[in-house]
Amino acid sequence: MFAVINTNGVQFVVTRGERIRILADLGEKGNEVEFDKVMMIKDNGDTVVGRPFVKGAKVKGVIRENGRLPKVIVFKFRKKEKYRRKRGHHQDFCEVEITDIIK
Numbered sequence: 001m002f003a004v005i006n007t008n009g010v011q012f013v014v015t016r017g018e019r020i021r022i023l024a025d026l027g028e029k030g031n032e033v034e035f036d037k038v039m040m041i042k043d044n045g046d047t048v049v050g051r052p053f054v055k056g057a058k059v060k061g062v063i064r065e066n067g068r069l070p071k072v073i074v075f076k077f078r079k080k081e082k083y084r085r086k087r088g089h090h091q092d093f094c095e096v097e098i099t100d101i102i103k
Helices: none
Strands: 002-007 010-015 019-022 032-035 038-043 046-049 058-068 072-078 083-089 092-102
Touching: 010 019, 010 092
Parallel strands: none
Antiparallel strands: 002 010, 002 038, 019 092, 032 058, 038 046, 058 092, 072 083
């Protein structure tokens, strides 16, 4: 059984027991989260596709880790104009373990 969920504009294909890394801060470590934007569920040949989301379907998970990804350097310049800008950015992430998929 697997499901396709949409969170923060990103789609994930998830199964029970899988860990996904979401680029957002969803809460404290150990908290339960619930995703209600389920786009598709497939269970032993039975496929349910939503338009755009499946009504009544939910995916539950537990937050296992919070943190920040390595720094990404953004460097902009224009040649022959002495224009240079260097910025760094750390993206927050939240690792969620999927515990249940409800139709």
